[in-house]
Amino acid sequence: MTRYVVHRVGGMILVLFLVCLFTYMVFFLLSPDPAVQICGKNCTPERIDQIRENLGLDQPFLTQFLGFLGGLFTGREYGGGTSIIECPAPCLGYSFQTSQIVTDMLVQRLPVTAVVAIGAAVLWLTAGVIGGLVSAVREGRFADRFIAALTLGGMSIPNYVLALGLQYVFVVQLQWLPFPQAVPFADDPGQWFANFILPWTVLAIGYASSYTRLTRANVIDTLGENFVRTAKAKGLQPSLVWRRHALRPALTPVVTIAGMDFAGLLGGALITETVFGINGVGKLAADSITKNDQPVIMAVTLLAAFFVVVGNMVVDLLYSAIDPRVRAGAS
């Protein structure tokens, strides 16, 4: 088991390094010169050169990349002469457009995104598993078909349509929910919670739909397994047959995929956060893309990749704890 963990962590570090390298490369090669942007309208070539030198953009790619990597672990300094900016580790860069350290921007936004992701995950797991179970038990009957139609709708409708539609119906027309305005939890927990209801729902509907289908398929498959027949032949109570012999094997994959999806969401729900004006990582990404604030875009990309890779590993380790066959294969 220890060897397995070491192996997995090693693999994860390699993947993260490669993600860093490729992301940096893409932004280095493809994006417009940030010096020109910073310089503004009344710009002289000398001024641009000056900025490039200050930002270290005159250095070759490898030097810049190593500087970035170094900043991640030991922190670094930006600028030169009189205007030196300290960027402590883990330094993800400095946004010259907002004059902020990127790491601080992310740290500020991350809790909000986490709230969005956790709430949505709770909703979609509950709805998906219950929906899937009902479908499986009532296979081929009305309830199953009805749920199938709902999930088809849920998977097909784009998030932005759903977000705007729900907002129009529940906030503008019915006025069941207050118009979203940012309030800290401590000031007004009711309003704070109300703000999140729609974003959670919007995010959860798509996931819940696919989880319903996944759960349904897994449960039906598992019920056809020989070991379920064995459990029945032992004379076990139906509730025990279900709980021990059908649900555990059927839901294990659902839980692991949920881990991955959740990790993916921590990287920011771009559309939903933007539509509902939630100041999370997703909105930060959207704003930075419109402003072409490269260090921020890159940092958000890396953060998302980081969560996916870490989430992937956590899920793998969890899986090996849940499924004895995986455990044996690894040791």
Next chain:
Amino acid sequence: MSLLTVRGLTVAFRAINHDVPVVAGLDFDLPRSGALGIVGESGSGKSMTSLAIMGLLPAGATRTGSIVFDGTELTALPERRMRAIRGDRIAMIFQDPLSSLNPYYTVGTQIAEAYRAHRSGVSRKTARKVAIEAMERVHIRDAARRVDDYPHQFSGGMRQRVMIAMALSTEPELIIADEPTTALDVTVQAQILELLAEVRRDTGAALILITHDLAVVSEVADHLLVMRRGEVVESGTAAQVFSDPRHAYTRALLDAVPRIDDTIGELRST
């Protein structure tokens, strides 16, 4: 009185507008401690017969006729009371021991589970002890340690031993073994058959052995039922059937068993 009396047992699957019988009017008697072999090719209805006795027919199958087990009519029994018999007084061993064991639980848990389902108020510790004893009885070496192993850590033959231990743990009066050796290789087959015979001797449980393999029944069963297309084409004591087969199909089956002094011929048609 016999332990199990089956009369006119018919199992049918519902097709679009008519029923398709897979077992048609089966009759047989099984005395206490008797051993009955049901032989037949794939689709002859032998497995459906065993599932009908257990009350575990798949959805869409219907069962008519009479199955009397120790004076109780099973076909009229409510599911709750059938569940009390299932796994306790009638136990079943299936064909593929790997897929018949749940990969998520240790074999000990799965054996103990059968025992605890039928003995109220049994502690985990007692059930575990019963599981270890059952494993020892089917000659799994180092049972006290292996009780905590998972099915995938056992070989095919050992897994089938686990299945047999599971069936034994409740000391059933009837064991139904549905193709218990088909998924195993030949040397292991012989060991499992020997074990089944030993279990019968030691516990006095009656045995229904379902197989397509005549060599297998000849070793264990004292009565034989040859099935084809849902019907019994021949029945009698094993010795009778082997020495003097009445039905052409039985003769064809017997001819299909490779013998050491055989010349190679074709399957005789019926």
